Amino acid sequence: MALRRAVEPATEASGGRPVLQVRGVAKRFSNGTLAVTGVDLDLRAGEFVSLLGPSGCGKSTLLRMIAGLGDPSAGRIEWPTTDHDSHGRPMRDVGFVFQEATLMPWATAEGNVMLPLTLKRVPPRQAATRADAALAAVGLGSFLHAYPRELSGGMKMRVSIARALVTEPKILLMDEPFAALDEITRQKLNDDLLSLWARQRFTVLFVTHSVFESVYLSQRILVMAARPGRVIADVATDAPFPRDASFRTSPEYAASCRGVSAKLLEAIAS
Amino acid sequence: MTAFVQETARDGTDAAALPAIVEEQRWLYLTIPTWQRILAPAVIGLVVLGLWEFVVWQTGVPYYILPGPWQIFRTLITDWGTLSGSLLITLQITGLALLAAVVLGIVLSVLFTQSKWLEMSLFPYAVILQVTPIVAIAPLIIIWVNDTLVSLLICAWIVAFFPILSNTILGLNSADHNLINLFQLYGANRWQTLRYLRLPAALPYFLGGLRISGGLALIGAVVAEFVAGSGGTASGLAFRILEAGYQLKIPRMFAALAMVSGAGIVIFLVLSLISHLLLRRWHESAIRREN
Numbered sequence: 001m002a003l004r005r006a007v008e009p010a011t012e013a014s015g016g017r018p019v020l021q022v023r024g025v026a027k028r029f030s031n032g033t034l035a036v037t038g039v040d041l042d043l044r045a046g047e048f049v050s051l052l053g054p055s056g057c058g059k060s061t062l063l064r065m066i067a068g069l070g071d072p073s074a075g076r077i078e079w080p081t082t083d084h085d086s087h088g089r090p091m092r093d094v095g096f097v098f099q100e101a102t103l104m105p106w107a108t109a110e111g112n113v114m115l116p117l118t119l120k121r122v123p124p125r126q127a128a129t130r131a132d133a134a135l136a137a138v139g140l141g142s143f144l145h146a147y148p149r150e151l152s153g154g155m156k157m158r159v160s161i162a163r164a165l166v167t168e169p170k171i172l173l174m175d176e177p178f179a180a181l182d183e184i185t186r187q188k189l190n191d192d193l194l195s196l197w198a199r200q201r202f203t204v205l206f207v208t209h210s211v212f213e214s215v216y217l218s219q220r221i222l223v224m225a226a227r228p229g230r231v232i233a234d235v236a237t238d239a240p241f242p243r244d245a246s247f248r249t250s251p252e253y254a255a256s257c258r259g260v261s262a263k264l265l266e267a268i269a270s
Numbered sequence: 271m272t273a274f275v276q277e278t279a280r281d282g283t284d285a286a287a288l289p290a291i292v293e294e295q296r297w298l299y300l301t302i303p304t305w306q307r308i309l310a311p312a313v314i315g316l317v318v319l320g321l322w323e324f325v326v327w328q329t330g331v332p333y334y335i336l337p338g339p340w341q342i343f344r345t346l347i348t349d350w351g352t353l354s355g356s357l358l359i360t361l362q363i364t365g366l367a368l369l370a371a372v373v374l375g376i377v378l379s380v381l382f383t384q385s386k387w388l389e390m391s392l393f394p395y396a397v398i399l400q401v402t403p404i405v406a407i408a409p410l411i412i413i414w415v416n417d418t419l420v421s422l423l424i425c426a427w428i429v430a431f432f433p434i435l436s437n438t439i440l441g442l443n444s445a446d447h448n449l450i451n452l453f454q455l456y457g458a459n460r461w462q463t464l465r466y467l468r469l470p471a472a473l474p475y476f477l478g479g480l481r482i483s484g485g486l487a488l489i490g491a492v493v494a495e496f497v498a499g500s501g502g503t504a505s506g507l508a509f510r511i512l513e514a515g516y517q518l519k520i521p522r523m524f525a526a527l528a529m530v531s532g533a534g535i536v537i538f539l540v541l542s543l544i545s546h547l548l549l550r551r552w553h554e555s556a557i558r559r560e561n
Contacts, residue, residue: 068455069454069455096451096455098451100448102448104449104467105519105552105553106470106473107470108552115466119456119457119458119467120457124303147551147552148552167456
């Protein structure tokens with residue numbers, strides 16, 4: 001395991017081109033609270049990076065700014081490989097998974113996953129085919145016509161992930177997606193997310209407050225401190241992929257968790 | 271009717287709460303609880319009617335003060351020709367007023383949620399329209415509008431309009447905040463957000479308003495006709511009640527009254543059925559759970 005300062009982002013973890021560059025981003029809310037300050041962050045194509053921090057450290061705020069839901073008060077968020085529209089705004093190509101599944105209760109699983117395509121005016125038949133494929137990829141191929149109320153919490157979250165991936169986005173942004181699930185469902189979803197990532201090689205920015213989850217999933221962990229929210233460490237977890245249940249019990253995993261926990265304690269103390 | 275049981279999902283980790291629909295025991299197409307729900311009030315109704323008939327018979331109250339239920343029923347049969355014609359007119363006014371309330375309610379609530387200025391400027395007047403007693407303004411409307419039918423329609427519409435408007439506005443504004451964010455994220459325009467998010471989210475609220483408005487439209491139609499007191503060809507049930515009162519045909523008055531109540535109950539049941547059919551697949555209100 002290697003520790004680095006946030007200012008020199010890890011590059012060797014993945015050889016991909018940079019897809020997202022965050023430079024000196026700060027966010028002050030209208031009530032005066034400084035939610036995030038001086039955040040630098042680089043994301044390379046195909047990387048799996050976690051944002052780890054205590055509650056209220058601004059990780060969700062940062063993720064929402066990257067998604068384009070709210071502008072930073074200072075600093076820049078750049079998309080080096082993305083086209084810009086006629087107003088010079090980047091045409092963000094992201095998928096977003098919220099903490100809750102956030103599905104439309106009146107639509108079936110298929111209807112929910114079709115939504116991003118419908119909004120982009122993809123013809124319905126084509127949209128349905130792609131939605132069915134995305135649902136099959138998350139293991140819900142036989143639940144296309146189920147309504148959200150007929151699905152369990154974990155299954156709803158799978159639909160939400162399928163919806164985020166159906167547009168084949170450059171970056172998948174996940175805001176504590178499994179925090180509301182029970183531990184067993186959560187581990188299963190972690191495994192399935194990793195195998196999906198291994199197959200499709202999208203880029204992931206994953207917000208969590210669980211040390212274990214972040215170590216298990218990511219190649220890099222950005223540890224954040226609160227008041228004001230800032231990145232205090234950039235930790236690489238070098239264990240090779242694919243990772244499975246045996247990794248959870250390995251000494252390497254335990255050592256990584258210890259190291260990241262120490263950083264997190266530092267973050268809380270600071 | 272369906273019930274939900276727990277079943278192991280194919281996804282082994284997600285064994286929780288996957289509802290499956292199982293058949294309940296039925297008798298003549300209806301389940302036992304449904305029969306209970308129908309029979310319990312029916313028995314109460316019959317007992318009350320029986321008591322009423324008994325009291326009338328026992329005390330010998332003259333029919334022009336209190337007729338018994340059996341006499342009212344016979345009047346309903348003998349006067350069916352006149353009364354059913356009036357019922358049709360009352361139902362026509364109620365239906366048209368409700369339709370106008372639905373169309374204008376939806377259009378205005380959509381406009382209000384698209385423009386804060388429009389809502390700020392006009393909503394107070396919708397409230398004024400709602401809180402002004404219809405009995406007080408009905409005479410004015412009847413004087414201003416030459417056509418009786420149209421004036422009755424306007425009165426019924428005024429009463430029926432507000433619940434639909436205010437409920438639909440509430441519904442349009444209660445779409446899930448994260449879903450609104452998601453629509454933003456995918457660059458949805460106003461029309462798309464309205465069509466795919468706000469309107470479906472407003473549906474249960476609109477239907478709640480519709481059920482209230484259905485009854486109110488009938489009340490509005492009856493009240494306005496009482497005020498108008500018009501005779502002639504286009505006479506609804508309210509006029510029949512007035513007329514029978516003047517002529518001391520009290521059994522006929524009760525018969526007409528029973529028809530108004532019956533019409534109100536049928537309107538409520540029909541609107542409840544529509545609401546159930548539209549929401550049964552997804553909305554909490556239409557789902558029966560076992561726990």
